[in-house]
Amino acid sequence: xxxxxxxxxxxxxxxxxxxxxxxxxxxxxxxxxxxxxxxxxxxxxxxxxxxxxxxxxxxxxxxxxxxxxxxxxxxxxxxxxxxxxxxxxxxxxxxxxxxxxxxxxxxxxxxxxxxxxxxxxxxxxxxxxxxxxxxxxxxxxxxxxxxxxxxxxxxxxxxxxxxxxxxxxxxxxxxxxxxxxxxxxxxxxxxxxxxxxxxxxxxxxxxxxxxxxxxxxxxxxxxxxxxxxxxxxxxxxxxxxxxxxxxxxxxxxxxxxxxxxxxxxxxxxxxxxxxxxxxxxxxxxxxxxxxxxxxxxxxxxxxxxxxxxxxxxxxxxxxxxxxxxxxxxxxxxxxxxxxxxxxxxxxxxxxxxxxxxxxxxxxxxxxxxxxxxxxxxxxxxxxxxxxxxxxxxxxxxxxxxxxxxxxxxxxxxxxxxxxxxxxxxxxxxxxxxxxxxxxxxxxxxxxxxxxxxxxxxxxxxxxxxxxxxxxxxxxxxxxxxxxxxxxxxxxxxxxxxxxxxxxxxxxxxxxxxxxx
Numbered sequence: 001x002x003x004x005x006x007x008x009x010x011x012x013x014x015x016x017x018x019x020x021x022x023x024x025x026x027x028x029x030x031x032x033x034x035x036x037x038x039x040x041x042x043x044x045x046x047x048x049x050x051x052x053x054x055x056x057x058x059x060x061x062x063x064x065x066x067x068x069x070x071x072x073x074x075x076x077x078x079x080x081x082x083x084x085x086x087x088x089x090x091x092x093x094x095x096x097x098x099x100x101x102x103x104x105x106x107x108x109x110x111x112x113x114x115x116x117x118x119x120x121x122x123x124x125x126x127x128x129x130x131x132x133x134x135x136x137x138x139x140x141x142x143x144x145x146x147x148x149x150x151x152x153x154x155x156x157x158x159x160x161x162x163x164x165x166x167x168x169x170x171x172x173x174x175x176x177x178x179x180x181x182x183x184x185x186x187x188x189x190x191x192x193x194x195x196x197x198x199x200x201x202x203x204x205x206x207x208x209x210x211x212x213x214x215x216x217x218x219x220x221x222x223x224x225x226x227x228x229x230x231x232x233x234x235x236x237x238x239x240x241x242x243x244x245x246x247x248x249x250x251x252x253x254x255x256x257x258x259x260x261x262x263x264x265x266x267x268x269x270x271x272x273x274x275x276x277x278x279x280x281x282x283x284x285x286x287x288x289x290x291x292x293x294x295x296x297x298x299x300x301x302x303x304x305x306x307x308x309x310x311x312x313x314x315x316x317x318x319x320x321x322x323x324x325x326x327x328x329x330x331x332x333x334x335x336x337x338x339x340x341x342x343x344x345x346x347x348x349x350x351x352x353x354x355x356x357x358x359x360x361x362x363x364x365x366x367x368x369x370x371x372x373x374x375x376x377x378x379x380x381x382x383x384x385x386x387x388x389x390x391x392x393x394x395x396x397x398x399x400x401x402x403x404x405x406x407x408x409x410x411x412x413x414x415x416x417x418x419x420x421x422x423x424x425x426x427x428x429x430x431x432x433x434x435x436x437x438x439x440x441x442x443x444x445x446x447x448x449x450x451x452x453x454x455x456x457x458x459x460x461x462x463x464x465x466x467x468x469x470x471x472x473x474x475x476x477x478x479x480x481x482x483x484x485x486x487x488x489x490x491x492x493x494x495x496x497x498x499x500x501x502x503x504x505x506x507x508x509x510x511x512x513x514x515x516x
Contacts (some may be wrong), residue, residue, distance in 0.1 A: 007171060010046040010070035010111070012097040014080035015497075017118065023160045024074065031167060036405055041171050046070055063093070064100055072170055073101035073111045076159065078118040081134040091134065102147065112175065114166050115142065115150035116159060125251035128346060134246055143244040151494065154277070165496065174484075174503075182453030185238040185246070192235050194261045199228035205242040207377040231265050238269060241454065247273070253284060258289060260298055267305055267342070274494060276309055283309070289357050290351055300329035300338055311352075320349050340369035341376055347385055351392075360389050378411035380418050387425055391432070400429050427465055431472065440469045460489035464502065476509045 011024050028045045036042055037456050046066040067073065073099050082092030090096040101111055117139060120132065128136055129356065142150050153159045169175045202225035209218035234249035249265045263286045270279035283302050290298035306321035330338035347362030363385045370378035387402030403425045410418030427442030443465045450458035467482035487502035 004040050004042040006042050006044055007072060007167070008044045008046055008070045008071040009074060010066050010101075010323070011074045011076065012047060012067075012094050012096075013076040014078070014082040016078050016080045017076050018117070018155045020076050020159045022161055023156045024076075025079075025159045027163045028167075032162065035168060035171075038432065039171060043171075044165060055273050063097065067100045067111075068104065070101070070111045070459055072167065073098075073105075073113045074163065074166075074489055075101075075113070076118070077116075077135050077138070078259070079120060079135065080131045081126070081138075093137075100108050112170055114162075114232060115148050116162055118159070119152055119154045119275075119277075122251035122254060122281065123251070125248055126255035136244075137173050137458055139244045140406075143242065147251045149492070151202055161496065165499075167490075184241045185243065185269065185272050186453070187235045187238060187272075191231070191265045191268060195228050195231050195235070195265055198259060198261050199225060201231060202228055214346070224257075227253045227259055227262050228388070231262045234269065235265060243273065254285065257285075260286060260289060263289070264301075268510065270327075271305070271308065271312075276312060280309055295329050295332055297330075297333065297335060297338060300326045300333070300335070303329070304338075304342060304345065304445050311345070311349060313509050316349050316353060320346065323349070336369050336373055337375065339376075340366045340373070340375070343369070344378075344382060345387065349390060351385070356389050356392060360386065363389070376409050376413055377415060377418070380406040380413070380415070380422075383409070384425060387429075391429055392426070396429050396433055401428065403429065416453055417455070420446045420453070420455070420462075423449070424458075424462060424465060427469075431465070431469055436469050436473055440466065443469065455496075456489050456493055460486045460495075460498070463489065467505070471509070477512060480509050480512070 009028065011021060012408045013021060020135060024291045025045055028043045031043055032041075043190075046069065047063060075094070077094075082094030083094045085091065085096055085229075088096045090099060098113075098115075101113055105111060105113055116137070120135075124132060125136065139150070142148055151162055178384065202221050205221040206218055206225055209215075209221055230253035234246040234253060237243075237249060238246035244270060250269055254266045263282050267279055267282045267286070270276070270282060283305055286302045286305075287299065290296060290302055292299065293428055303322045303326040307319045307326065308323060310316075310319035312358050323342050326340040327339065343362045343366035347359045347366065350356075350359035350362060363382050367379060367382035367386070369375075370382060383406035387399045387406065390396075390399035392401060403422050407419060407422035407426070409415075410422055423442045423446035427439045427446065430436075430439035430442060443462050447459060447462035447466070450462055463482045463486035467479040467486065470478035470482060483502050483506050487499050488499040490496075490502060
């Protein structure tokens with residue numbers, strides 16, 4: 001029996017992650033018993049037992065020797081920066097350990113460095129104490145430097161999964177290549193404009209109240225002005241790829257705000273970054289201000305947004321219930337635009353359930369309203385949704401006709417996101433027909449737009465679809481390369497299900513011939 005390859009893994013963390021340190025050791029043991037035995041690999045944990053001790057600390061020199069010896073360096077952080085280091089140039093021993101690993105990596109490309117942050121609620125971020133403030137500054141520094149990419153986790157189980165997937169990928173040589181591109185989140189321009197307008201009005205109100213010596217009113221207007229300014233700055237940061245800066249600005253913006261446009265914008269940010277608990281917390285604040293029993297557009301929109309959260313979580317019954325609550329209000333108000341949005345969302349729910357007849361009925365109701373209103377963007381969206389339904393039914397001619405209609409409108413509007421979706425959908429239709437050249441052309445057009453937008457999720461889907469085309473051509477090597485890119489993007493986005501699905505597709509391809 002061949003000797004096992006040993007991989008030394010060091011874990012650094014402050015004292016508030018004792019449970020995660022135990023999970024780290026347990027996960028190492030689990031990997032060694034299963035994956036490790038099969039792959040002839042043994043993971044050796046370093047540093048984990050030190051922080052579990054209740055008194056004292058081993059001399060830092062001994063710990064640093066472990067850092068120097070490790071193949072993989074894992075840093076986990078939550079709210080604390082770490083134990084003060086009076087004998088070091090760094091503020092804490094945890095920081096010293098990280099920089100020791102980073103300096104060594106810069107010179108030798110080893111150890112591999114993984115950084116994980118445990119979720120911190122927005123209220124704590126908005127009012128961070130000295131320890132958490134240092135952690136938040138460190139997160140911004142990592143984002144700016146792009147030297148080390150980091151991931152977030154919600155609980156101990158989530159941390160264990162991250163350790164498992166990253167160590168497996170390291171052992172197999174499947175880690176994503178370094179990528180200096182920034183994640184970009186473009187929030188709805190209408191919401192951004194509303195915030196800008198409200199900020200200008202708040203600034204004017206401050207001057208008026210101060211001039212009239214109404215100090216209490218002036219103070220309230222200043223608070224509103226600050227929240228709106230922070231929300232605007234956060235939207236700008238997200239658009240420019242500074243997601244951590246945006247996250248921290250939004251946390252401050254929503255803290256105690258009574259401005260619904262701030263909450264509209266914050267919800268979109270948290271929803272698009274996949275931070276569903278925080279998005280739901282924003283909606284709770286939103287409903288408290290708008291009134292959960294009120295029959296207003298703001299209340300209807302909040303219930304619709306809750307429906308989106310439940311849909312994303314896969315709870316279709318709750319999603320439908322929320323959208324139905326929203327629809328009742330929109331119908332009572334005679335708010336056609338809101339009704340069109342709800343019908344569209346209900347159509348997506350029925351489509352996911354496989355009830356294509358009901359799904360088509362909902363999308364056609366939405367389309368009829370958009371046509372009546374002359375709402376071209378909505379019309380394009382519904383044509384695309386109907387095209388997906390026809391594609392599922394196997395009616396490829398109708399599917400193509402719908403996607404072509406969507407593309408024509410989106411091109412007229414210059415709506416790049418819609419154009420990318422239409423090209424991608426047309427590529428799927430052509431692939432199903434067996435017209436692989438046309439399928440590839442459509443998917444490459446979609447990919448070009450998604451790259452221009454910096455839309456990583458769309459890029460992942462395009463790489464996946466292009467891999468399907470190449471596999472259909474019998475090009476296993478090309479398919480593997482594209483599916484690997486898709487897997488790496490899904491993993492970067494935290495979509496472990498899609499990353500695993502891509503890895504499964506990669507694994508079923510025939511092995512590449514050995515190099516001569």
